[in-house]
Amino acid sequence: MNDLSQTAVINWVSQARILGYLLLFAWIVSVLNFGIFGKWLNQFGIRPREWGGLWGVAFAPFLHGSWGHLEGNSIAFLTYGGLILLQNPENFGAVTVTVALTSGFGTWLLGRTRTIHIGASGVTFGYLGFLMFLAFFDRNIPSVLLLVFTAFFHSKYLWGLLPIYERVSWEEHLFGFVGGIFAARYLPQIRDAFAQSLVLIKQFEAWIR
Numbered sequence: 001m002n003d004l005s006q007t008a009v010i011n012w013v014s015q016a017r018i019l020g021y022l023l024l025f026a027w028i029v030s031v032l033n034f035g036i037f038g039k040w041l042n043q044f045g046i047r048p049r050e051w052g053g054l055w056g057v058a059f060a061p062f063l064h065g066s067w068g069h070l071e072g073n074s075i076a077f078l079t080y081g082g083l084i085l086l087q088n089p090e091n092f093g094a095v096t097v098t099v100a101l102t103s104g105f106g107t108w109l110l111g112r113t114r115t116i117h118i119g120a121s122g123v124t125f126g127y128l129g130f131l132m133f134l135a136f137f138d139r140n141i142p143s144v145l146l147l148v149f150t151a152f153f154h155s156k157y158l159w160g161l162l163p164i165y166e167r168v169s170w171e172e173h174l175f176g177f178v179g180g181i182f183a184a185r186y187l188p189q190i191r192d193a194f195a196q197s198l199v200l201i202k203q204f205e206a207w208i209r
Contacts, residue, residue: 099126
């Protein structure tokens with residue numbers, strides 16, 4: 001195996017671990033939330049247009065209303081996140097941050113009030129949007145195959161973008177999906193910004209030590 005192949009494998013394993021750690025963290029939070037705190041932690045979800053509700057942009061993807069809610073989002077997170085890793089592991093971090101922020105801030109700005117928005121479905125719908133639209137901006141065979149696969153097997157989930165079910169945060173779905181399209185369109189710029197952010201974080205860590 002040459003150096004380039006070794007680097008690709010190491011990068012894939014590294015990003016796959018991050019996906020696994022994020023999912024594990026969501027399950028640990030849910031065990032504590034359901035088993036010890038009686039869902040008290042769900043108050044830290046997104047509360048639109050409340051300053052205290054801004055914390056939910058970071059916390060909401062790890063909070064869920066039930067075990068079924070968590071299981072469904074876990075399967076989608078592994079499926080779509082895994083497809084992004086297969087397409088290019090270097091895209092995973094940048095896309096994840098982008099769709100999490102667009103889903104969270106979009107819901108906080110324009111979501112329904114008197115509702116606490118929780119769940120990782122904003123991120124998973126962001127992944128779906130990215131996978132379905134990447135082929136339009138990055139026209140190569142792997143991207144087209146991803147488009148065909150996701151459109152054929154998962155287009156039925158696009159109903160989740162519409163305000164059909166009152167207790168479902170379609171706002172998170174919609175803004176996450178839009179964030180996925182945005183990430184597909186501006187992928188090189190987003191990856192550069194993400195890489196620069198990581199450099200700044202490392203420099204800050206070195207400075208405070």
